[in-house]
Amino acid sequence: MWDIITKAAWQTIYMVIGSTLFSVILGFIPAMILTLTAPDGLRPNRLIYGVLDVIVNIFRSFPFIILMVIIIPFTRLIAGKSIGTKAALVPLTVSAIPFVARVIETALRGVDSGLIEAARSFGASDAQIIRRVYLKEAFPGIISGITLTMINLIGYSAMGGAIGAGGLGDVAIRYGYQAYKIPYLVVTSIILIIFVQLIQSIGNLLYKKLM
Amino acid sequence: MIKIQNLNKKYDNLTVLKDISLEINQGDIFGIIGQSGAGKSTLLRCINGLEPYDEGSITIEGKEIASLDKRELHIMQSRMGMIFQNFNLLNRLNVYDNVALPLQFWGKKKNAPESREKILHLLKLVGLEDRIKSRPGQLSGGQKQRVAIARALVLDPQILLCDEATSALDPQITKDILTLLSQINREMNITIVMVTHQMEVVKEICTKMAYIENGESIAVGRPEELFVAPNSPIRNFVRDASEFLPQEGVNIRLYFNNDATAEDSVITRMARELDINFAICDGRLENYHGTIMGSLAINVSGENQEAVTSYLSQKNIPWEYA
Numbered sequence: 446m447w448d449i450i451t452k453a454a455w456q457t458i459y460m461v462i463g464s465t466l467f468s469v470i471l472g473f474i475p476a477m478i479l480t481l482t483a484p485d486g487l488r489p490n491r492l493i494y495g496v497l498d499v500i501v502n503i504f505r506s507f508p509f510i511i512l513m514v515i516i517i518p519f520t521r522l523i524a525g526k527s528i529g530t531k532a533a534l535v536p537l538t539v540s541a542i543p544f545v546a547r548v549i550e551t552a553l554r555g556v557d558s559g560l561i562e563a564a565r566s567f568g569a570s571d572a573q574i575i576r577r578v579y580l581k582e583a584f585p586g587i588i589s590g591i592t593l594t595m596i597n598l599i600g601y602s603a604m605g606g607a608i609g610a611g612g613l614g615d616v617a618i619r620y621g622y623q624a625y626k627i628p629y630l631v632v633t634s635i636i637l638i639i640f641v642q643l644i645q646s647i648g649n650l651l652y653k654k655l656m
Numbered sequence: 657m658i659k660i661q662n663l664n665k666k667y668d669n670l671t672v673l674k675d676i677s678l679e680i681n682q683g684d685i686f687g688i689i690g691q692s693g694a695g696k697s698t699l700l701r702c703i704n705g706l707e708p709y710d711e712g713s714i715t716i717e718g719k720e721i722a723s724l725d726k727r728e729l730h731i732m733q734s735r736m737g738m739i740f741q742n743f744n745l746l747n748r749l750n751v752y753d754n755v756a757l758p759l760q761f762w763g764k765k766k767n768a769p770e771s772r773e774k775i776l777h778l779l780k781l782v783g784l785e786d787r788i789k790s791r792p793g794q795l796s797g798g799q800k801q802r803v804a805i806a807r808a809l810v811l812d813p814q815i816l817l818c819d820e821a822t823s824a825l826d827p828q829i830t831k832d833i834l835t836l837l838s839q840i841n842r843e844m845n846i847t848i849v850m851v852t853h854q855m856e857v858v859k860e861i862c863t864k865m866a867y868i869e870n871g872e873s874i875a876v877g878r879p880e881e882l883f884v885a886p887n888s889p890i891r892n893f894v895r896d897a898s899e900f901l902p903q904e905g906v907n908i909r910l911y912f913n914n915d916a917t918a919e920d921s922v923i924t925r926m927a928r929e930l931d932i933n934f935a936i937c938d939g940r941l942e943n944y945h946g947t948i949m950g951s952l953a954i955n956v957s958g959e960n961q962e963a964v965t966s967y968l969s970q971k972n973i974p975w976e977y978a
Contacts, residue, residue: 563744566704567758567811568733577760582746655748 449616450632456530456611457640460602464537465595471538472545475501479546480553480579487561487571504543509601512540513608520608533610537601545594552586553579585655592648596641603637613637657682657847658703658815663712665698665871672698673709674871680864685841685848687862687879689855691893695871696851700819703849704736705729716815734762737808737846741820743800745792745807752788755779755807762811778806782836798829805836809844816840818850822857830854834861838945855893859883859944867893884911884942884949885974901937901953901978906961909938909978910968912950923952926967932960938978953978 475497481487482494507515513536520535521527556579564574580587603614613633621630658680665673672695680686688696701707703714705721714721716732724732745754755775756766764771779785782802792800801821808816818837822830838861841848850857858865858879866876867890875882875889882890901907910922927933938953956964968975 557742557744559740559742559744560746562706563738563740564757564761565706566733566736566738566817567761567807568730569758569761570730573761577757578746582748584748 446628446632449620450613450629450636453611453613453616453633454636456605456615457599457602457613457637459530460533460537460605460610460612461595461598461640463534464541464598464602465591467534467538468541468545468594468598469549469591472542473549475542475546476549476553477575479550481571481575483554485554485558487574501543501546504539505547507540509536509540510604510607512536513604517608528609530605530610530612533602533605533608533612536608537598537605540601541594541598544597545590548590548593549583549587552583552590555586556582585652588651588655589648592644592652595644595648599637599640599644657684657717658849659713659715660699660703661713661715663699663702663709663714665695665702665707665709672871673702676712676868676871676873678866678873678876680847680849682847683841683845684864685838685850685862687858687865688849688851688868689858689865689890689893690853690868692853694868696853696868697819699868700817700849700851704738704817705733734758734811735813736815736817737811737813738817738819739801739804739808739821741823743792743797743804743824745800745803747792750789750791751779751784751795751803754792754803755810758807758811774810775806778809779803781809781840782806796829797825798832801825801829801833802836805833805840809840809846814846816846816848818848818852820852821850823852823854827856830857831860837861855883859942861945863945869893880913880944880947880949883944884913884951902935902955905955905957907937907953907955907978908961908964908968909951909953909976911974912941912952913974922971922973923954926964926971930960930963930967932956932963934960934964 479494479497482490482497484491516536516539517527520532523535524532526532560578560582561574564578569577602610602612603617605612606615606618613636617630617633620626621633660676660678663673663676664671676699688699690696698707702709703721705724709722719732721729721732746757749757752775753766755778756771759771760766776785779788782805784799784802784806787795787799792803795803816837822833825833834857837848840846850862852858862879864877865879865882867874867882882888923936934954934956936952937955939950941948941950965975
């Protein structure tokens with residue numbers, strides 16, 4: 446039993462960390478564009494903001510399990526195959542990007558507009574304002590957002606079993622639920638709880654330290 | 657130094673600035689006063705290039721703000737420091753780093769010896785040399801504004817723009833900040849433009865002022881001329897809400913300039929010479945950066961009105977019906 450669970454735990458860690466990494470990098474871009482083009486942003490642009498806003502909403506409305514199936518051709522294109530732990534990174538990342546975009550946008554737009562104005566009044570360029578004001582002030586909020594994303598991804602990764610990605614959720618369903626082996630169900634659940642607690646605690650600690 | 661001519665600005669259909677013309681000279685502490693929503697902050701933001709204007713012109717040392725390209729505007733902005741009602745400090749930076757921020761915008765290292773010397777000098781000037789490592793959250797409102805002042809001075813500006821800089825502070829702290837600002841004006845020869853709705857601020861330190869109402873500049877002049885003068889266009893703004901004058905008879909307000917005691921005896925002399933009685937209803941003395949100015953309201957009966965007013969006019973004492 447422990448071999449199976451250890452292996453699954455590593456698969457979960459792999460999927461969560463991998464997809465968090467990619468989705469933060471890729472989600473950051475739309476977050477920044479949304480912030481800049483928002484009506485109160487540095488470069489207000491109703492069209493770009495509107496279109497991107499709708500796209501983000503559309504992607505967020507797909508249930509993960511459906512999204513995973515729909516984008517199988519895309520997954521194959523990126524990962525070379527459509528099943529396995531590595532392939533699961535693609536749908537996990539795709540589903541997390543709009544979420545990341547939203548939480549980072551929220552953090553960035555939470556920066557007091559007075560600070561932006563003050564920076565402008567000293568002749569700062571947009572790039573400097575992004576780097577030295579937006580990112581600096583929003584950093585703790587961004588960290589909270591990433592924490593939230595990781596915890597969400599733990600939940601999503603449990604569905605990875607549907608495309609043969611393994612992971613703790615898969616073990617819980619196949620061994621615990623379908624084969625009715627209660628210990629598997631209990632142990633995987635406990636490990637997932639520990640994961641979530643751990644991530645949240647680290648996130649909170651970082652947030653406090655950074656504030 | 658700053659010349660504003662026939663400035664107009666609209667937000668959609670709402671006119672916020674209407675045909676404003678002002679001239680601010682080197683070394684002035686220029687107060688722009690008016691009620692909330694009068695357009696005074698917008699005017700300040702136009703001077704700084706934070707907001708565009710529709711018609712008219714703003715020139716600073718001969719350069720038209722609207723004609724500058726982005727780079728030139730940034731350079732112009734670096735020569736104007738600005739402080740705000742809500743201080744607008746970065747909460748995650750300590751005092752030193754907040755002051756260093758504009759230097760970093762202009763490509764200077766915050767810990768370069770030259771930067772360090774300047775920042776420490778300014779923090780000393782504003783009296784915060786022992787709070788260098790503090791975060792804004794650990795400072796009081798007055799201290800935060802002092803940090804903001806140091807930050808506004810770090811690029812060696814020629815002009816300091818203050819947007820309701822003391823409106824969030826209590827009266828004693830306001831006084832301290834104003835003292836600091838006039839010291840900066842005097843010692844560093846920095847022209848100051850202050851937008852405020854607080855009369856006390858203008859009275860305390862401004863050498864010139866403009867009163868803005870509904871986007872229009874109603875009156876421009878020295879504060880003592882506008883505040884303590886008969887039939888001033890800004891009377892409605894200045895009027896003390898607690899002022900109470902009798903309903904019967906005629907109320908006359910006389911104005912003193914400089915020599916209050918001489919004017920004082922006028923009252924008693926007038927009573928003697930005209931052999932009439934009147935009630936003194938209201939009197940006040942105010943300090944305009946050192947000059948004492950005052951006014952006195954008296955109530956006379958209808959039949960004595962003619963005698964009193966002609967007496968005052970004859971003695972060259974400014975007066976008005978109150």
